[in-house]
Amino acid sequence: xxxxxxxxxxxxxxxxxxxxxxxxxxxxxxxxxxxxxxxxxxxxxxxxxxxxxxxxxxxxxxxxxxxxxxxxxxxxxxxxxxxxxxxxxxxxxxxxxxxxxxxxxxxxxxxxxxxxxxxxxxxxxxxxxxxxxxxxxxxxxxxxxxxxxxxxxxxxxxxxxxxxxxxxxxxxxxxxxxxxxxxxxxxxxxxxxxxxxxxxxxxxxxxxxxxxxxxxxxxxxxxxxxxxxxxxxxxxxxxxxxxx
Numbered sequence: 001x002x003x004x005x006x007x008x009x010x011x012x013x014x015x016x017x018x019x020x021x022x023x024x025x026x027x028x029x030x031x032x033x034x035x036x037x038x039x040x041x042x043x044x045x046x047x048x049x050x051x052x053x054x055x056x057x058x059x060x061x062x063x064x065x066x067x068x069x070x071x072x073x074x075x076x077x078x079x080x081x082x083x084x085x086x087x088x089x090x091x092x093x094x095x096x097x098x099x100x101x102x103x104x105x106x107x108x109x110x111x112x113x114x115x116x117x118x119x120x121x122x123x124x125x126x127x128x129x130x131x132x133x134x135x136x137x138x139x140x141x142x143x144x145x146x147x148x149x150x151x152x153x154x155x156x157x158x159x160x161x162x163x164x165x166x167x168x169x170x171x172x173x174x175x176x177x178x179x180x181x182x183x184x185x186x187x188x189x190x191x192x193x194x195x196x197x198x199x200x201x202x203x204x205x206x207x208x209x210x211x212x213x214x215x216x217x218x219x220x221x222x223x224x225x226x227x228x229x230x231x232x233x234x235x236x237x238x239x240x241x242x243x244x
């Protein structure tokens with residue numbers, strides 16, 4: 001009886017070791033095998049646990065097997081947390097390449113460029129084409145009487161404060177986030193201009209935006225702007241247009 005128990009114990013131990021060896025070999029094979037083809041996009045919701053994340057990635061054909069990715073993440077990459085957001089994957093990738101992108105939060109970015117001299121409705125149309133925010137929704141924010149206080153600008157609307165530049169932003173930023181980003185870019189440019197301004201020139205932020213709007217209406221040619229612009233003196237008088 002005692003010998004039978006010992007044999008049974010030995011069989012259990014050997015079986016456990018064999019299973020562990022198989023599991024380790026399967027993990028190594030899984031971790032070393034790229035998977036997927038073409039471009040694939042997935043949205044990871046906030047708070048996604050290992051099971052939900054594994055299923056999400058497998059359903060999107062980003063990893064080959066949900067159970068094996070869960071095992072890889074839960075037992076071999078314990079403590080690694082994916083960040084929420086929209087992700088784009090291209091071509092065959094190793095599980096750790098997929099996981100690394102999620103951990104670093106390398107979300108998909110949408111790019112748009114706003115040229116100088118555009119009205120807010122024209123800028124909104126370009127942003128709408130990027131897919132980040134509809135032109136209607138952005139225009140509603142820009143013209144909302146409550147927006148200047150909300151975004152910290154002195155004007156009656158956001159007209160003139162959506163700074164022309166090239167932006168790369170994630171979808172999760174939303175319409176308000178786009179407006180805030182563009183206004184922040186304006187404010188940085190304003191501070192830079194302030195640091196280089198001549199002492200005799202007295203223009204506050206709203207006056208500068210108004211003046212820029214007037215100049216843009218007069219000419220869209222950059223080298224002509226100095227000839228049609230003027231500045232407000234500290235005493236409030238409007239100076240004459242610049243002459244050669």
